[in-house]
Every structure is written in C-alpha cells, then in structure tokens.
Amino acid sequence: MNDFTALIARSLRTYLRQPAAIIPGFAIAVFFLFVYNAGLSSVASLPGFQGSYLAFILPVAIVSAAIGGATLAGEALIRDIASGYFTKLLLTPTKRLALIWGPIVAGGIILVAQVVVILVLALLMGLGSATGPGGLLVVLGFAFLWGMAFSGFAVFVALRTRNGAATQAATLVFFPLIFLSTTFVPKQYITSSWLKVAADINPTTYVFNAMRSVLIDGWRAEPLLVGLAVVLAFATVTGALALWQARKATQLS
Amino acid sequence: MTTASGVRSPDVERGILVEQLSRRFGDLKAVDAVDLQIPSGEIFGFLGPNGAGKSTLVKMLATILAPTSGRAVVAGFDVRRQQGKVRQAIGVALQEVGLDPLMTARELIVLQARLFGTSTGAARDTAERLLDTVGLADVEPKKRVGDYSGGMRRRLDLALALAHDPRVLFLDEPTTGLDPASRIDIWDEVRRLNSQQGMTIFLTTQYLEEADKLADRVAIIDHGQIVAIGTPAELKRGLGEEVVELSFETPDDAERAAAVLADATPQCRLGDGGLRCYFPVAAHEVPGLVRALDQASIPLRGLTIDRPTLDDVFLRATGQSMRGSEEHDAGEPPTDAVAR
Numbered sequence: 098m099n100d101f102t103a104l105i106a107r108s109l110r111t112y113l114r115q116p117a118a119i120i121p122g123f124a125i126a127v128f129f130l131f132v133y134n135a136g137l138s139s140v141a142s143l144p145g146f147q148g149s150y151l152a153f154i155l156p157v158a159i160v161s162a163a164i165g166g167a168t169l170a171g172e173a174l175i176r177d178i179a180s181g182y183f184t185k186l187l188l189t190p191t192k193r194l195a196l197i198w199g200p201i202v203a204g205g206i207i208l209v210a211q212v213v214v215i216l217v218l219a220l221l222m223g224l225g226s227a228t229g230p231g232g233l234l235v236v237l238g239f240a241f242l243w244g245m246a247f248s249g250f251a252v253f254v255a256l257r258t259r260n261g262a263a264t265q266a267a268t269l270v271f272f273p274l275i276f277l278s279t280t281f282v283p284k285q286y287i288t289s290s291w292l293k294v295a296a297d298i299n300p301t302t303y304v305f306n307a308m309r310s311v312l313i314d315g316w317r318a319e320p321l322l323v324g325l326a327v328v329l330a331f332a333t334v335t336g337a338l339a340l341w342q343a344r345k346a347t348q349l350s
Numbered sequence: 351m352t353t354a355s356g357v358r359s360p361d362v363e364r365g366i367l368v369e370q371l372s373r374r375f376g377d378l379k380a381v382d383a384v385d386l387q388i389p390s391g392e393i394f395g396f397l398g399p400n401g402a403g404k405s406t407l408v409k410m411l412a413t414i415l416a417p418t419s420g421r422a423v424v425a426g427f428d429v430r431r432q433q434g435k436v437r438q439a440i441g442v443a444l445q446e447v448g449l450d451p452l453m454t455a456r457e458l459i460v461l462q463a464r465l466f467g468t469s470t471g472a473a474r475d476t477a478e479r480l481l482d483t484v485g486l487a488d489v490e491p492k493k494r495v496g497d498y499s500g501g502m503r504r505r506l507d508l509a510l511a512l513a514h515d516p517r518v519l520f521l522d523e524p525t526t527g528l529d530p531a532s533r534i535d536i537w538d539e540v541r542r543l544n545s546q547q548g549m550t551i552f553l554t555t556q557y558l559e560e561a562d563k564l565a566d567r568v569a570i571i572d573h574g575q576i577v578a579i580g581t582p583a584e585l586k587r588g589l590g591e592e593v594v595e596l597s598f599e600t601p602d603d604a605e606r607a608a609a610v611l612a613d614a615t616p617q618c619r620l621g622d623g624g625l626r627c628y629f630p631v632a633a634h635e636v637p638g639l640v641r642a643l644d645q646a647s648i649p650l651r652g653l654t655i656d657r658p659t660l661d662d663v664f665l666r667a668t669g670q671s672m673r674g675s676e677e678h679d680a681g682e683p684p685t686d687a688v689a690r
Contacts, residue, residue, distance in 0.1 A: 103464040111452045114494075181448030185510065187414050189465040190437040 100191045104199030105206075112169055112207055122165015123211045130158035130215060133281065134222070140282055148313030151224050156308035157280055159212050159236065160301060163244040164271045166208035170200040171251030171264040178259050183346070193343045197256075201248040201339070208244035212237055224312070232311035235321070242328045243304050247271060249335030256342035278302045303327040361389035364426050365550045366411065366518065371420035372574075373406050380406040382574035383420065388552065388567075390425075390517070393544050395565030395582075396554040397664065403574040404554040405445055408522045411552070412442045425518045425550075438466065441516030445523045445554075447507040451496030455486055455506050458495065459513050466514035473513075480509040485535060501532045508536065512543070518550040519543065525560060537564055558660040568660065570667045577667040585663040590617065590628035593662055594636060596643075597624035597652040610646045611639065621665055628658060 112119060133154045141150040174197075177183035186196050216224075216233055226232040247268075254267035277295040279287065279302055287293050296302045307324025310317050368386035372379060381403045388394045398404050409415035411424050413433040422429045425439035449458060456477045463473035481487045484505040495503065504524070511519060521540070525533040541564065543549045555561050561568045562582045569579040578585055598604040608620045611627070618627040629635045632655045643650055 099467065100465050103461055107453070107457070107461050110457070111450065114452045176452075177450065180450055181444070181446045182450045183448070184414065184444065184446075185448035185462075186465070188412060188437060188442050189462070190434045190467075191465045 100189075100195045101198060104186075104191070104195050105202045108170075108173060108199040108203030109206060111173065112203060118169055118172060119165070119207060119211075122162060122168060123214075126158045126162035126165065126211065126215060127218065129161050130155065130219065130222075133157065137281055140286075143282075143286060145285065146283065148227070148309075149223070149225065151219060151222055152226075152312040153283075153309060154281070155215070155219050155224065155312065156236070156305045157275065158215055159240045159308070160243060160275055160304065162211050162215065163208055163240060163247050164268060164275070165211070166204040166244040167247030167251040167271065168265070168268050169207060170204040170248035171255040171268065172261065173200040173204075174252050174255035175259070175261045175264055178255070179261075187346060194340055197249075197252050197336075197339045197343045201245055201252060201336075204248045205241045205245045209237055209241050212240045226312050227315040228311045232316075235311045236308050239304055239308055239324060239328060242325075242332055243301075246328060246332035246335050249332060249339045253335060253338040253342055256339065256346055274299060274301045279305055300327045300331050361391070362387045363423060364517075365390035365392060366394070366425075366552060367423040368407075368411070369421045371407070371410060371422050372418050373403075373410055373415065374418045379574045381410065381417075384571075384574075384576055386569065386576070386579075388550065390550045391544070391548045392566045393540065393551045393553065393564055395561035395568040396552065396571060397556070397558065397561050397568055397660070398554070398571035399668065400556070402571045404571060405522055406574075407571070408442070408444070408520050408552070408554060412440060412444075412520055413437055438514070439516060440518045440520060441511035441514070442520045443504075443507045443511040443522065443524055445526065447503045449495045449498075449503055449506060449510075452494060454492060454494055455481060455489065455498075455509075456491060458506065459509055462510045462513040468514065476513055480512055483512070483539065484509045501528050504528060505532070505536075508539070515547070516549070518552065521551065521553045523554055523556060526556065533560075540564055558664065562660050570664055572668040578663055582660055585660065586658040589658045589662055589666060591630050591657070592628070592632035593656050593658045594627045594629065594632045594639065595624060595652075595654045595656060596627070596639070596650060599649055599651050603648050606646065607643055607648050610642055610648065619662075619665055621661075624652075626662060626665070628662065 134151050137154065138150040140146060141148070141153070174183065177186070216236070228235070251264060251268055255264045258264060277292065278299045279296050284293065284296060287296065303320070303324045304327065306320045310320040366386060366388040368384055371381060371384045373381045384407060396404055396407070406415065410417050411422055411429060413429050413436050417430065424436050427435040427439065429436050453461075456474075459477035459480055460470070460473040463476045464470060468476065478487070481489075486502060486505060486509070489502070495506065498506065504527070508521070508524065511521075524540075525536050528536065537560070540551055540553070544551055553560075553564065565582065567579065567581050568585060569576050571577070580588070596607065598607060604620060604624050607625055608618060611618045611625070617629065618625050627635070627639065636653070636655075640650065640653070
C-alpha cells in the first residue's frame, strides 16, 4: 500500500501545481449548471416531469466535470512519458497497477473536491435532495467512480499513443457520452427514435438515472444498483485497458 | 546452461551474467548475441559509438526492455523471470534523465525511496544524505526541478538511482553533456560507491578517458557485438607498446601513405589525425617508415611517438575513431540507430 498512497499523493501534488489544467473543466461544469438551469428550467413544467430542473441537470454538470478529471490523468501520463519520469517509475519494483492508479485516483479526488463545490453552489441555488445528505454522498460516490472510469480510458490512450494531442482528441469521445443521453429532458420527452436508442445503450444514462433518483425520487434500489453495475463494468474495462498498456510499456520502451 | 567460457563464479552470479543476449528491432540487431561476465564489485566500462547498442543492452539488463533471445542474470536474479527482484537490487541512471519538472529534488528522492519500500522518515533522511552527496544540498528547497540546469538534473538523477542503496548500479553515459568539474565529481562518487560500498557499476560511455580512468575492465561494442574486452592496460598492450603517429598536409596524402605502407607495415591505421602505426619498439621502425614515404614522394608534416590509447583500441576494433563522435550526437535513438 505504501507505493499506492505515495503515488496518489504525488499525483495530487502535481495536479495542484498546475491549476491551469484543473480550472477549465471545472468552469465548464459550473457554466453548464447555470446556463442549462437558466435556459431550460421550463422543462420542469412539462406534464409528468417530476422534481426540480436543477436536480435534473446537476448530474450533467457533474459528469462534464468528470471529463476534466479524466483529461488531467491522461495529460499527467503524457507529461511523465515526455519528461522520462514514467521510465524512472517503470524501473522501480512498484506494481504496474500502482503506476496508473496514482494519476487516476488522484484525478478522482480532485473531481470529488470539484463536485463538492458544485453541490454547494447547487444548494445555494435551491437544490433539494429527496434523500437528504445521504443522497448527496451517493452523488459524490458516483462522480468519483465515473471520473475514474473516464480516467482509465484517458490513461489507456495516453500510454498507447504517447502523444498529447491524441490523448486530448480521445477525450472528445466523452462528449457523445454526455449528450447522446437523457441529458436535457427525461426519456419520455425525447422525440427522435435514434436518440432514444443511443440513450439506452449509453452507460452515462444509467449514471444520470442513479444520481437523479436519489435527488428527485428518494431511495430506490433499482436505479442505484443498475447505475453501480454500469459504472463498475465501465471502470473495469477502461482500467484493464490502461493496465494492459502499462505492462506493455515495460516491454517496448 | 552453457556459458561462453564454461565457468562462472558466484561473484559473477551476484554481479552481471549475460549469455547470448540479443535484441532485434525489426530487421536490426541492436544487440547481437552478447556474452558478459562481470563479477560483483567491479566497475565495468562499456564503450561504443552512438547506436552501437549500449543503451539497448542497459535497458534489457534493467528490465525495461524485453530481450529477443538469450539470458541475463543481474544481482542474482533473472531479468525476464524475476523482474521485481532485479529492480529492487539495481539503481539505474539512464542516458535520458527522467525527472518530473513540477516536483522538488527532495520530493523526488523521498518518493523514489518509498517506492523501494523505505519508510517515509527514513526516506527523508536518505534525501538529505544524497542531496549532500551529489552537491545539491544548498539549492533552495522549494525550487522545482524544471528550473534546474542540465548538470543539476543529471546529478539529481544519479541521486535517485542511489535512493535504495542498490547492489548494482547502471550508469548510461552519466557525464555526457557535463562540464569538466561536474564530470570529475561524478567520477569521484562512482569510485567512492565502488570502494566503500562494494557496489558493482556498469557504466556506458563515449568518453575513452572516462573508461580508462574509472573502469576495472572495458568492453567495446560495435554493431551490437562486443569487439574487444579486457582491462584498459591489456587492451592497449594488445596493440603493441608504442604508436607512431604520422600527420600529412592533406587527407589525400594520408590515404596515399596508407596505401604505400599497407604492404610493409600492416599495423598502420588511418584515423582523423593521420596515420597511426603500432610497434613493439617504435624507434626501430621509424627510419623504414620515413624512407618508404620519401621514396613515394609523400611529404610528411609531423611524426610523434606515443603510447597507445583506448582510442587506438577502439579504432582497431571498430575501424573508426571515437574522438570525432564525442563532440556531437548526445542522444542514442534506441531503435533506428544500428542501421548500417
């Protein structure tokens, strides 16, 4: 465990030393929260819409912040590869898993800090949680896991391409993941049938559902369990891809 | 398991044992069936021009590059099957310094020591001791490595390689690009580590002087193969006791002279400085050399008698001089460099 905690602490420290890498993603998330809430809140008056639009759109802001966290981890790997420090780490007896977990978990921690700020802002804007503070913790937990899942993908691309521009470009695939979903309106209001299909196969939909269920409906097992299963499956896949590349790095560098 | 010599001592098992080790990159044999036996406690110098395969060999021995074939045992552990144990036992300073520019020197050493299993408190003590050793103790503690000069980074990189008291230390061109004073500091440190801690040191270099001064034994690698191996004195003696250097007005004259002398004295070689000829006793041969050149009407500009250097060994082994390659080319691309 010594090396896991040491590497997470090191990644956190270096992230905080480049605020310019953290702030844009966070600013976009807050921007989404304000603008979508201001511009689309009349959706809440549609017949059959439950809860406040603020609670509905909040998960979108959180997932967009998670993309920022993922970019952080991918860029950190690229930086370490470019400086040669990644090779130095490969030369230590540290588990290869710890080498990629450092930036990924640290990215998740930064994300949680950002989500806390976003939640405070939302509470100030009048957010109510149907499940009280416990539900907000669930939201935080989902944000952390989803951020790690995205980070795993970014780290995979970084290790595979060893190229900063490619890693940045790869994070673009997250945008369809956010927007081809029940992003702005509940599913029953989506008119185009292709978007409904996309929303059904998009894992983000189930993360939105889980977060929204605790904020709007109260404690319901089904959306939480489905959401958790989807998040864990996605994180396992991206994490395994990243680990595979990290092991390969030892053979090719 | 057979070895090149058939014998290997426990000392070699604890040092470095390399058997028929090869690495290909596509069609290129970067390292080609290399055999080495380096007993523990030795300083071994590995000389070669850029792209000869030095860095490729170091990376294989350091477990970050898989061999295509062959076997290597470092500090008693197999580099393929016991990677974790090899890593724990070795310190490595690669040719390309690997430091995070956002961190401070202390942070880097403490993290390095912790990754090798040291407790945080002990890692802090290690950091202070090593910063003192490499002469960085007086640097502003908050200064990030990104603001360090090239020489400071290289010294810090050496400190990182020492953070866990390795038994075997790999230094890949540790003084390339350093000023003469820093170079001598590194030499002193290498000698101290070897004599006081008995550390086995595998050092690659392009500087003949470095190999000559530091290494107990030297190997010369060219085109991925070892072309000469022995103590510096043995290698030089193998050429003859004395060397006569003939210099000419033009390169053209030098080439004509080489052709003229080729029959009479086959131990002459054309280098950048002119023609170098090796003899047991130079004084016996000089009149004949001068006479032959005179008969061929090739004007001689100068003639000096000297002892052979490692450059002569190198010139004879590889057909090229190292002197010319010392000034430029600092980097050795691992993959495409051996295309010849």
